[in-house]
Amino acid sequence: MKPARFTAIAAAVAITPALLFAVPALATDGGAPKASAPAVSATDGPQAEEDRAAISRILANPYIGPGLREAAQKALDGTPEEMRDFLEVGQHKERLIDDQVRVSRIIGLGGPGVKEAGQKALKGTPEDIVAFLETGQHTARFADDSVRTSQVFSTGGPAVKKAAKEALRTNTPQALQAFLESWQYTARLTDDRDRVTRIAAAGGPAVKAAAAKALKGTPEELRQFLDVGQDEARAKDEAAKKKPAPVKKPAAVKKPAAKR
Template sequence: MRPTRAALLIAATALTPALLFTAPAFATDASPATTSVTSTTPVTTTPATACPAVPSDAGTPVDEMTEDELRAAIQDILADENAGKGVLREANEALGGTVDAMRAFLETGCRTAQAEDDTVSVVRILNVATQNGDKRVIQEANDLLDARTPEALRTFLETGYALAQAEDDSVAIVRILGVATKNGDKRVIREVNETLDANTPEALSYFRWTGYRLAQAEDDSVYIVRMLTDPNISDAMYDAIQAVLDDGSPEALRQFRTVGQYEIDG
């Protein structure tokens, strides 16, 4: 039983009638979900350096650190390859300043700078999610940017974003399943079901942004080859089919199946 999938399918069907159309020749072919062609792969977040705990991880409170210990703590932050621009800027300024400046950076300045970097990351996520129509990510990103709470920004980047993106990926994949079922696209149907059975963020993301394109290309190729069996096929259509099969790219196959075949005279 797949109650979650059934609920998603009902919702997706209600939301996406505009994605479907009836093709005028050879088959009734619902238009594809647009994920693999027109959307932008979501941002992969590597959150900027987490500022050291206060008191420090070494067990010495920041206000009791020596100058050398303060410098070492800041240099550890600078050494992190995931440190954001704001953190790097403020850390370097602190190193060039007084002992009090270094202490202030570790106690408060680092977190303020990190919140700046995290905000930039969330804005980037929001821009991509808007392009893709990923409603859950959009909602959560907007909520975070309204609140601007450092702790909430960090939690979203570390865990919340992956969960929200997985939810949007699930909805997109169920839509793909609905269209593939109408079109009888066997490879897509099989891979969607396997992906939904796995139901991990990694599996959902892989199928939406990589696997779907390849599975759809296989089904498109089968569909186009079958067109050659039409006894009334025109010379122009035959030549166009041969050309697209010679090309063989997922994009060329998709364009021919959904658009190009209907532009061939005769």
């Protein structure tokens, strides 16, 4: 493998995360690039025709990696010898490099289990890498999501615990992913609103006013009240209690009216 290829693999971890799960569009108006097959030469034999068709089929797959696509197009534009070399050797090298790049990207975004499984695959055979991409990454991600859900359960409020328990009971990748990406935040909002309401009920005037404002605001404002705002409002209430009451001036004594 050329040094430039190793550089490409190492740099792939920093590539925009959205590229990891992006699926190339099918060959419609804005789909995968179409192969520009050269005109058939009169000197091409049956083998060259078969090779050209085989390379065209590779290029028609919208899911192949960029390295394989570039090498396939170059071979298709080349000589019969170059096409044969690509089919026998080149395509396997390019596919391996593309797969290594994909694994590196997945490692960069994955949890502990995904990282461990991905690194193990990179140290293994091409078959190990394919197995990781097809099944291993999903098995490892499921295990990571189970651990994360259990961690959220242990630190969450009543609503969060209930949602996490349901996800763990269902125990499917879809349920765990839904909890981690959506359900936990909805449940946390319920817990936060309940906490703010209880704090307001037991608080002084400043606490009640700050809590009422938070309850009318965004989830971030609720969290800010719980983290900081309630303490600031409580300090205001304490300061108001310690402030001495204003001294009332004695009422003026009315002088009796003079007798005429």
